Amino acid sequence: MVEYDFTDAVVFVTGAARGQGRSHALAYAEHGADVVATDICETTAESKYELGDETELDETVELARDRGAEAIGVQMDVSSEEDVEYAVETALDEFGKIDVLANNAGVAPVGSLLEMDEENWDHALDVNLKGMWLCAKHVGQHMVDRGEGGRIVNTSSTAGMVASPGLGHYTAAKHGVLGLTKTLAVELAPHDVTVNAVCPTAVDTPMTGGIVESIDEDIAEIAEQSGPDNLLDDIVQPEDISAAFLWLSSDDARFVTGIGLPVAAGATAL
Numbered sequence: 121m122v123e124y125d126f127t128d129a130v131v132f133v134t135g136a137a138r139g140q141g142r143s144h145a146l147a148y149a150e151h152g153a154d155v156v157a158t159d160i161c162e163t164t165a166e167s168k169y170e171l172g173d174e175t176e177l178d179e180t181v182e183l184a185r186d187r188g189a190e191a192i193g194v195q196m197d198v199s200s201e202e203d204v205e206y207a208v209e210t211a212l213d214e215f216g217k218i219d220v221l222a223n224n225a226g227v228a229p230v231g232s233l234l235e236m237d238e239e240n241w242d243h244a245l246d247v248n249l250k251g252m253w254l255c256a257k258h259v260g261q262h263m264v265d266r267g268e269g270g271r272i273v274n275t276s277s278t279a280g281m282v283a284s285p286g287l288g289h290y291t292a293a294k295h296g297v298l299g300l301t302k303t304l305a306v307e308l309a310p311h312d313v314t315v316n317a318v319c320p321t322a323v324d325t326p327m328t329g330g331i332v333e334s335i336d337e338d339i340a341e342i343a344e345q346s347g348p349d350n351l352l353d354d355i356v357q358p359e360d361i362s363a364a365f366l367w368l369s370s371d372d373a374r375f376v377t378g379i380g381l382p383v384a385a386g387a388t389a390l
């Protein structure tokens with residue numbers, strides 16, 4: 121992996137108990153950053169598979185410390201403005217500033233668009249889209265007030281670029297994340313805050329296992345027939361997505377803003 125210098129930087133990571141969020145937290149820690157690892161740590165009524173828990177969040181914090189970082193864990197639900205404000209305040213009390221927001225938390229509770237109910241739709245949009253906005257709003261405001269720039273990296277998906285059967289609400293939210301990213305990039309450019317999105321294809325995380333376990337056979341068949349298919353024949357790992365986060369947060373990417381970067385093994389090429 122490329123060497124970056126995030127010494128003295130404070131990175132606020134959402135969905136950090138496991139999967140890509142944990143990988144991002146540890147990647148920034150390995151490159152010198154201090155880390156605020158946040159997660160809901162609770163499986164909600166609308167979740168169709170288990171989410172991260174408190175023990176996993178504590179493990180992320182310990183693993184970040186093992187890599188030399190100062191790290192804290194904060195439980196919060198990204199879809200609650202009260203929670204987000206509390207987590208940002210806790211981070212600022214502890215570290216005094218936030219340089220990078222790794223806006224990663226998400227859920228994928230499968231269901232076809234005709235059969236899902238309103239709660240299911242609202243939950244997917246609340247976490248995957250409203251949650252990204254709330255975190256960007258409160259961390260972004262801090263970056264503007266501080267006046268020393270910053271980096272926001274949002275997690276979209278290939279489902280932010282093309283259809284994803286069985287995940288219509290998620291697909292709508294992830295397309296929305298790209299719109300949010302572009303607009304935030306325009307609004308925050310005068311403050312030297314760059315805002316970008318990463319669009320992963322299927323990644324080897326508990327979410328992918330959760331989708332496979334909970335998806336209805338009929339939808340799985342439609343998904344199988346309709347793609348998109350990876351062109352490169354290997355499973356993308358969380359670290360592959362962390363590499364894109366590090367680059368977009370680094371000085372090397374100082375003139376990159378407002379983009380959605382597919383880390384998709386070619387899945388969006390056809």
Ligand SMILES: NC(=O)c1ccc[n+]([C@@H]2O[C@H](COP(=O)([O-])OP(=O)(O)OC[C@H]3O[C@@H](n4cnc5c(N)ncnc54)[C@H](O)[C@@H]3O)[C@@H](O)[C@H]2O)c1
Nearest residue numbers: 135139140160171172197198225226277322323325326327
């Ligand atoms: N896994 C994939 O194939 C894939 C592909 C493209 C994009 N993504 C996106 O990548 C991101 C990370 O997903 P992952 O694969 O690591 O999934 P994951 O389920 O392994 O991890 C997601 C983490 O987010 C947390 N979380 C869920 N709801 C939350 C909430 N309301 N508030 C705070 N934390 C919450 C969970 O507890 C969990 O620890 C998500 O935005 C997801 O949509 C995943």
